[in-house]
Amino acid sequence: MRNILLTIEYDGTNFCGWQRQPDKRSVQGEIEKALSIVCGAPVSINGTSRTDAGVHALGQRANFRGEFGIPTDRIGIAVNNILAGGLNSIGSVGDVQIVKVEEKKEDFHARFDAKGKKYVYKILNSQEKDIFGRNYYYQINKPLDVEAMKDAAKYIIGTHDFKCFQAAGGEEKATTVRTIFDLKIFNQLADNRKQEIELQIKGDGFLYNMVRIITGTLVDVGLGKRTPLSVKAAIDSKDRQKSGHTAPPQGLYLYEVYYDLEELNKF
Amino acid sequence: MRNILLTIEYDGTNFCGWQRQPDKRSVQGEIEKALSIVCGAPVSINGTSRTDAGVHALGQRANFRGEFGIPTDRIGIAVNNILAGGLNSIGSVGDVQIVKVEEKKEDFHARFDAKGKKYVYKILNSQEKDIFGRNYYYQINKPLDVEAMKDAAKYIIGTHDFKCFQAAGGEEKATTVRTIFDLKIFNQLADNRKQEIELQIKGDGFLYNMVRIITGTLVDVGLGKRTPLSVKAAIDSKDRQKSGHTAPPQGLYLYEVYYDLEELNKF
Incomplete structure (x- = not known):
């Protein structure tokens, strides 16, 4: 076989x-x-x-x-x-x-043998709507404070119970504890009124809509609607009501799947 | 009114x-x-x-x-x-x-009062197909000689009878003489195996499919299928059979319309 x-x-x-x-x-x-x-x-x-x-x-x-x-x-x-x-x-x-x-060997399984995954989430922060980006970015027209988003991201890295970032409707999971190995935020100014922001997040597993809720929560921080420290409080609460909105699907990219622990540890 | x-x-x-x-x-x-x-x-x-x-x-x-x-x-x-x-x-x-x-004033007409237009044509020259670019680029997987394309572009600038770049099926035009004020080709290496090539072409008017046939002809030059000088010969012949293929619509962008001669002369 x-x-x-x-x-x-x-x-x-x-x-x-x-x-x-x-x-x-x-x-x-x-x-x-x-x-x-x-x-x-x-x-x-x-x-x-x-x-x-x-x-x-x-x-x-x-x-x-x-x-x-x-x-x-x-x-x-x-x-x-x-x-x-x-x-x-x-x-x-x-x-x-x-x-x-x-x-692969006969007993290999693409899902069960995965050691981790990397997702990328793309945000376009621009006063003007980019119609060509409508299916590929989360477009936000108010200025985002990327430094505050980076501060908040630090609380997400590590092994935590991420129940606050889990949407209802997904498959029942035995545990909501996951390890986020790294969460990097890159931003690039295209011009004075436009910047592309890219979140790169790597973990051993993700709960239903987890990357989109993390992104929505960090966007709320970037918009000044909540503090970076409130993200730590949300994680500690294990309460979905304490985290932010769910970012739309268009900005999300499944970037890589790791079957090898070594690859997973290189970021 | x-x-x-x-x-x-x-x-x-x-x-x-x-x-x-x-x-x-x-x-x-x-x-x-x-x-x-x-x-x-x-x-x-x-x-x-x-x-x-x-x-x-x-x-x-x-x-x-x-x-x-x-x-x-x-x-x-x-x-x-x-x-x-x-x-x-x-x-x-x-x-x-x-x-x-x-x-605008009551007698202004968006089409008849236009003094010229600028089109941009985007090519993705990459060995690997980019599915995200399928609707926004002309993707060419063999290496293009951009310098040869730039050499050929020089023969297109100026006032010429561009009948060789006119597709059948368009509206009948009184004359096929047009002025191309400028035709610039920019290229940007994304990495070793991938480059974006952008043609910017500005003229007082364009025949049916003219930009796409010019692009196709320049791509043929870039692929080494014809010489830069053969583009001059094609123009002189006034024969559609002597120019190159019609590049696909996906790479073409109507970039700007000019109602002012001064704006038209700035490139």
Whole structure:
């Protein structure tokens, strides 16, 4: 039995999310349809992260097992050809592609074997709305105090019970304790009235909507609606009511999945 | 009778183009629907440039005349609210907005009074396909010789009969002589395997698909399929068969429209 690990990139704008749903266009569904053509038999894939509608990925992972003849290095090319609207097109528009294909041991699982993940969240802080960025950034038109956001971010790094950053509606988790290895905030002034702010967050696991609630809370700090120290108080309270708003899905990118503890410790 | 000039920005991805068409989503149609709500009477606008499906604009212009009560400085806000999906939403997704509103003399016409236009064409030269750029760049995966493209561009600047760069299917023009004031090519290495190339072209007028055929011809030069000097030969021939391929619409941006000769002469 072969076991194939895919690395997948997608623009989440026109998907209902990662997870297969009847009569909706999901990332999982599109890839499974293309893979089933390529492998000549129905294929079902295990994704690492069930990203929501509108959320993007540069390094989503998924594995699948089966007996099929196609060489590993041909799988990506064949699937991408279908996904991009080539031969046997399933009507897609080129917003998802396989970027890497690897052969793994039979017991490897893309989700259960993940040691950690890195997400990126992109904010556009600009007085003027950028219509080209509407699907790729969280646009905020009031000035953000990035230094205050960086101060607040320090309280999030480390091992904590992050219940205050968990949205209702996700899968029940055995524990809400997670380790955030690092949370970096970069900002770049495009011009006087416009700056791009990028949050990079790396952890051993994330609760439902955790990155979006962390981002919303840090944005509230940046807007002066709450202090950096109040973020520590929110974590200590374990109360969702004490943290901030949920940032929209468009700014969120699943950046990388780590299967190796060493890689996880390099940031 | 009031005469209002709009400056309009749009992402052309989800439009059938500028021009109103029955049962299709056009930029003109969406703006007219929103304006008709705001002005309380049917409004019809004169656009400067009939951009094709997929073509973007940062500085499209359009004027309309009428008797209506709303103050000039409220028109943009009210129309944008509708276009962004606010009150009286027409189901749009925020991919078009008014960025400026001016009151003009009654005989002013956005199209006939234009002295010139500037277009930008964006190329992404990268071995790896960028799915996020699929609607905003012409992606070319073989290395482009930008210096050769710059050499070729010199033959295009000036007053010439540009019949070789005119596609069939456009409106019949009295003459195919146009003046290109400047054609600049900028390139920026993102990393070793990726560069963004931007063409900026300013002229007193453009034939149907002229910027896209010029770009396609320069790309052919960049790929080594033809020499810079062959571009001069193509212009002299006045033969569409002698110029290059038509670059796709996604990379094209209507950047600015000039109503003032002085502005036109500054590049």
